[in-house]
Amino acid sequence: MAQHHADVVIIGAGLAGGLVAARLAAAGAKVLVLESGPNRDRAAALQTFQQLGNDSKGLPDGPYPQVPYAPKPSTIDPKNYLIQQGPDLFKSNYERQVGGTTWHWLGSSFRLVPNDFKVKSAYGVGADWPVSYNDLEPWYGQAEKELGVAGDNAEDLGVKRSTPYPQPPISKSYLDQQVAAAVTGLGLVVATTPAARNSTIYQNRPPCCGNHNCIPLCPIQAKYDATVHTEKAKQSGAQILDQAIAYAVDVNSAGKVSGIRFKRPDGTQESATATVYVIAAHAIETPKLLLMSRTAALPNGVANSSGQVGRNLMDHPTLLSYALTAQPVYPYRGPLSTSGIENLRDGDFRRTRGAFRIEIGNDGWSWPVGDMTQIAAGLVTKQGLLGPQLAQMVNDRASRHIRMASLVEQLPDPDNRVTVSPDQNDAIGIPRPVINYKVDQYTLDGMAAAKQTHQQIYQALNATEVTVVDGFQGAGHIMGTYRMGTDPKTSVVDANQRSHDHANLFLLGSGVFPSAGCSNPSLTIAALALRAASAIKADLHR
Amino acid sequence: MRHEPSRAERGTSLREASLTRRHFLLGGAASAAVALLAACSNKNSRNTSAPAATTGASQAATDTPAPAPSPALRQFIALSAVLTGVSLDVLDPGAAQGFLTALQTPPAGGMTVVQLAVAAGIPVGGSGTAPSFADLTAKGVLTPPAERITADAIATNWYSGQVAATGAGKAPSVITYNGALGWKALDFAMAPALCGGVFGFWSAKPAA
Numbered sequence: 196m197a198q199h200h201a202d203v204v205i206i207g208a209g210l211a212g213g214l215v216a217a218r219l220a221a222a223g224a225k226v227l228v229l230e231s232g233p234n235r236d237r238a239a240a241l242q243t244f245q246q247l248g249n250d251s252k253g254l255p256d257g258p259y260p261q262v263p264y265a266p267k268p269s270t271i272d273p274k275n276y277l278i279q280q281g282p283d284l285f286k287s288n289y290e291r292q293v294g295g296t297t298w299h300w301l302g303s304s305f306r307l308v309p310n311d312f313k314v315k316s317a318y319g320v321g322a323d324w325p326v327s328y329n330d331l332e333p334w335y336g337q338a339e340k341e342l343g344v345a346g347d348n349a350e351d352l353g354v355k356r357s358t359p360y361p362q363p364p365i366s367k368s369y370l371d372q373q374v375a376a377a378v379t380g381l382g383l384v385v386a387t388t389p390a391a392r393n394s395t396i397y398q399n400r401p402p403c404c405g406n407h408n409c410i411p412l413c414p415i416q417a418k419y420d421a422t423v424h425t426e427k428a429k430q431s432g433a434q435i436l437d438q439a440i441a442y443a444v445d446v447n448s449a450g451k452v453s454g455i456r457f458k459r460p461d462g463t464q465e466s467a468t469a470t471v472y473v474i475a476a477h478a479i480e481t482p483k484l485l486l487m488s489r490t491a492a493l494p495n496g497v498a499n500s501s502g503q504v505g506r507n508l509m510d511h512p513t514l515l516s517y518a519l520t521a522q523p524v525y526p527y528r529g530p531l532s533t534s535g536i537e538n539l540r541d542g543d544f545r546r547t548r549g550a551f552r553i554e555i556g557n558d559g560w561s562w563p564v565g566d567m568t569q570i571a572a573g574l575v576t577k578q579g580l581l582g583p584q585l586a587q588m589v590n591d592r593a594s595r596h597i598r599m600a601s602l603v604e605q606l607p608d609p610d611n612r613v614t615v616s617p618d619q620n621d622a623i624g625i626p627r628p629v630i631n632y633k634v635d636q637y638t639l640d641g642m643a644a645a646k647q648t649h650q651q652i653y654q655a656l657n658a659t660e661v662t663v664v665d666g667f668q669g670a671g672h673i674m675g676t677y678r679m680g681t682d683p684k685t686s687v688v689d690a691n692q693r694s695h696d697h698a699n700l701f702l703l704g705s706g707v708f709p710s711a712g713c714s715n716p717s718l719t720i721a722a723l724a725l726r727a728a729s730a731i732k733a734d735l736h737r
Numbered sequence: 738m739r740h741e742p743s744r745a746e747r748g749t750s751l752r753e754a755s756l757t758r759r760h761f762l763l764g765g766a767a768s769a770a771v772a773l774l775a776a777c778s779n780k781n782s783r784n785t786s787a788p789a790a791t792t793g794a795s796q797a798a799t800d801t802p803a804p805a806p807s808p809a810l811r812q813f814i815a816l817s818a819v820l821t822g823v824s825l826d827v828l829d830p831g832a833a834q835g836f837l838t839a840l841q842t843p844p845a846g847g848m849t850v851v852q853l854a855v856a857a858g859i860p861v862g863g864s865g866t867a868p869s870f871a872d873l874t875a876k877g878v879l880t881p882p883a884e885r886i887t888a889d890a891i892a893t894n895w896y897s898g899q900v901a902a903t904g905a906g907k908a909p910s911v912i913t914y915n916g917a918l919g920w921k922a923l924d925f926a927m928a929p930a931l932c933g934g935v936f937g938f939w940s941a942k943p944a945a
Binding site for chain 1: 819820821822823829870871873874876879888889891892893896897898899908909911914917918919920922923924925926927929930931933935936938939940941942943
């Protein structure tokens with residue numbers, strides 16, 4: 196068995212793992228990153244994308260084929276890997292590859308609003324965080340710099356900032372401007388979405404040129420992805436091992452993590468030891484690994500004296516709608532979303548229903564209906580159009596497509612959880628995750644409020660063919676399954692994301708979120724990761 | 738339908754983009770900017786994407802340039818232009834060859850491409866003045882089911898860029914990505930993953 200040793204072993208080469216690896220390697224630490232999935236080549240991923248059938252092109256996971264040794268949830272079939280026990284279907288997915296899910300993220304980079312950190316104290320629901328907005332504010336600033344967030348300093352997003360955005364804002368789309376004009380008087384404010392997408396040359400990456408393909412793949416890497424930091428880590432001497440699938444976290448009699456065992460795709464086994472261990476494998480794979488590492492001494496698994504590992508699984512269940520505007524708004528241009536309505540993210544209503552933010556899409560009907568190749572073909576097969584009338588109709592309708600999506604707050608529920616299957620394994624013998632998930636009335640009431648707001652906006656736009664998609668969509672924002680807190684009896688990690696149970700183990704990612712708010716989580720993941728890196732660095736210097 | 742001024746305007750933007758990036762390159766910016774320069778400098782062809790340009794990799798195999806069109810292919814392109822409502826120059830010859838090959842076996846209940854072209858008055862070689870779609874309609878050329886089925890298949894293929902699967906459980910065959918009319922026929926937008934222009938172009942109303 197090959198054995199590796201480093202100062203820090205990190206499991207997961209995504210956003211959190213990449214940032215911490217880069218920080219610690221730059222500080223002189225010997226860093227080893229174990230990533231279950233493969234390296235991806237951008238040109239190959241683009242070619243895969245272009246050769247997909249039209250019904251698969253827009254899917255987040257389309258350009259990234261499954262590999263048997265690191266299976267992942269599929270957008271089309273959420274039960275392909277996750278064993279879903281309901282009652283609701285958990286619809287969000289993630290990538291297992293170097294760079295993680297940031298390959299297919301949209302890039303939206305919000306700071307949570309201050310009350311998101313104290314939703315229990317403020318509104319009597321959910322759970323408070325062990326950190327406040329003010330505690331995290333400097334780290335948000337650092338995260339924005341690392342990711343190259345472009346934003347508008349003049350716009351009020353409900354938070355105080357001590358540093359400006361590192362890049363000028365991503366310009367509002369023409370469509371955004373039409374919505375903003377229409378909703379004047381409704382109490383709704385259309386704001387530029389802060390995004391980890393270049394508006395200038397930043398970190399040697401080009402500015403966005405409107406490829407209109409942030410999800411599933413930015414072909415020019417104008418959109419930040421975590422390979423930026425895995426590459427930085429490598430340049431500072433870190434070793435990134437892809438296709439290294441961790442399956443056991445060993446803990447010694449002193450209660451410290453003593454090693455990681457991992458497999459290779461061919462079944463061979465290797466191990467790694469370190470002074471400090473970081474697990475940053477996102478909110479399903481991380482609890483899976485902790486739970487499957489149970490021993491006689493730790494019958495509930497690693498880091499799980501609280502019994503909270505795997506519990507409180509959350510997403511931002513998403514209300515999706517679309518319509519045809521009266522006048523052209525010219526979608527299908529620029530980043531997939533450049534603005535949203537953010538002034539609904541907080542308020543006393545959170546005592547009784549979930550908050551939401553509205554993402555205004557520049558992607559027409561691609562998400563709810565299908566892309567223009569499918570829609571145009573449908574005009575032939577379903578409406579019998581041919582010739583100039585067909586070409587004219589394609590243009591006319593496409594120019595008036597609009598869609599909105601509301602990301603709705605979900606409360607932590609201990610019965611929404613990830614466990615490991617006792618008898619169903621993946622191709623290399625690692626247990627598959629089992630999911631129990633339900634969207635409760637608090638969130639459903641938030642979705643009802645969102646639906647009403649969508650309809651108001653469409654009415655203001657004199658839109659027709661207004662359609663609200665039944666049920667909820669997954670946002671891809673998987674959170675909560677190893678929550679942070681001050682009490683080791685009710686939480687898994689502390690404010691620095693250090694395990695309450697094992698002093699040399701840190702658990703990173705949105706799994707630490709005690710509550711979800713309704714803002715896209717990645718910037719908070721990044722800010723917390725940088726904060727944890729500081730704590731780890733101090734440990735190493737001790 | 739396409740309006741040439743729109744395309745010309747887009748070309749201007751892309752030339753500006755190239756100049757902008759060249760400036761940065763001279764300033765020592767990185768290889769990533771090279772990718773964008775390559776991606777945007779050839780956009781009049783609407784046929785380039787950054788990583789392929791950077792690595793020298795070919796475009797998707799489905800978009801390889803075709804040799805000089807054969808008489809049968811010219812006939813098919815002329816027929817396709819009438820049925821899809823776009824001008825001849827919008828129809829990529831390489832993709833046309835793919836669709837024509839796929840239609841060697843007529844769709845169920847349909848006639849052959851050659852039979853439909855002859856019925857429409859388009860000779861092999863596609864020479865002469867092609868009939869307008871209104872002509873075909875007035876003469877009832879597309880009224881019989883066999884004619885209509887093949888006409889619909891041609892238009893559907895072109896707009897989707899792919900050919901429907903012929904068997905249960907089989908995936909459709911992608912013939913062209915860049916040439917799919919669902920995107921390429923739009924006056925104001927391009928297929929995803931193609932560089933659209935300089936940063937921020939999406940803020941403005943497209944040129945008429």
